[in-house]
Amino acid sequence: MLKRLALGLLVAWAGAGFLREVNGALAGWDSRAERTELPWLWRPGMPQTAELERCLTAARREIPAGTVVAFSSPDDPPGAAFYRWRWAAYLMPAHVVVQDGAPGVQPQARIACGPGGRLRRERL
């Protein structure tokens, strides 16, 4: 009986924890439009990733697949440029997206994303 009670309490505890996580996720999803997270906390659906996606949609259209593209972004705060680069690579899978200034790489195009998801492109 004691074992059943203990197990039942553990299930109840796990259930409460589960509901807390569900609630947290749904609240986060509902408020996604207002979220201004740093790049290492970006998730799909946030304004930042949506803006980057808008910018890179234009880049995907203009730059042929397979091109080596250097993606530059301000490293502010430190480390942010790295994570923006990873998102850019994820959103441009048909291109070879390298971090601007990566040693030993000869990019064929250089891009950056300005405010409002505006693409800035430089042919090299």
Place this chain on the structure above:
Amino acid sequence: MSALALLAVLALLGSRLGGALTIPEDGLLHRCALYVMGGAVVLHLLLTLLDFAGIPWNPFLLAGLAILFFILGRRFLPRAPERTRLPWDPGWGDALALAALGAFVLIGLTGWILFPDFVYHWGIKGHRFFLARGVDYAWLSPGWNWVVHPEYPNLVPELFAVSALAAGRFEAPAMVLGASAFCALLLAEVREGLRRGGADRFTRQAGLALTALAVLGFGIGHSMAAAADWWMALALAAAVPALLRPADRQGDLQIGVAAAFAAASKVEGVTLAAFLALVQLGRRAWTERRLDPGAAARVGLPAAAVVLPWLARLVRHDLFLPLHSGPFQPDRAGAVFAAILEALRTPAWHGFGFAALLPPLLLIPRRTRPFAVAATLQLAFYVYVYFTARVEDPRYFVLSNFARLILHLIPASLAMTLIALSQKKTAGGENPTGRLRDPGAPP
């Protein structure tokens, strides 16, 4: 739908191995999980073969090869034995587990809890392989691309790529859905483990609900949709039924398939594969006082077939990352163990992270010892890496992954603990062959 269709194809492919892989006591859910894992290993070997031959992955070619394997398997491989029919017996624990899984999948489909590493490497690798119609070594090997972990085994991105090939396009929600099927199989294996361990009905239902709520709650809170770590947890949980009974031929192959699946999924799966194989062969050598070469082949060959080509590719394309290896630094102990404690208390685990410490305790009951040896060694391996990895800040390194790595151990460990705690009641339930009678089985 293509992701789920791929799962069905994998199960069909794996079912051809059923004759050698299953015993009548293996329930439907366990068989499904074993077949999907077996089918995934077969597909992985097939794709590796095509890569070695320089043949691009074509959906029609893959479908043709799958049909050929299925027909040949039907013609030449033994059929799976009829399974002992058990009452379906669904309960409240099943309902809670299904509800938790449903919530996890639905939230996962929004993308909000997408695993960050899906963006950084698993997903982009899958997408690249889909576009390149093969493992894109030219893209993986340059030094600047270390961030995609080019040295990792490729089963997970391969499944993403093949699923995209079947659909004609790569879409993250489809990958989340496909990956969630492996969470479902994990829960199925926990249910099967509890049943095969002889736990009473309440413990079976409560154990399944507890595991589902704890791990899926963590999955939601820690953004684990489409994470490869579910594959690892599945591999260990799938080994439980075989590790609970005395070693036999089918158990050898079940361990072999689970080991191969783990080794093909993640780099730490290679060590899990080695530990599982070591335990199974050790049990055989201990009881039989000799090492049966047939058993060694059944246990070791599937994983060897996965690991050797992977190693060959690593060497050929120079994919090893030097940052992983370094001297053992005992002076890190304070920082490492403090960070481990911090990671165990990760809020999304709600205290269940400490279940990762159960494997050493499970060394005490004789019945759970084989599992405990493999799980404890794997846990020790994770800790060992923190002492040897070339990182500037060991605390940050531990916190960046330990809470996630213990997901590999927790579902099976929870099930095994409940089995150990129910052992007293079921001790008289063992038949002369050492296989447990199912509590729900007809007399």
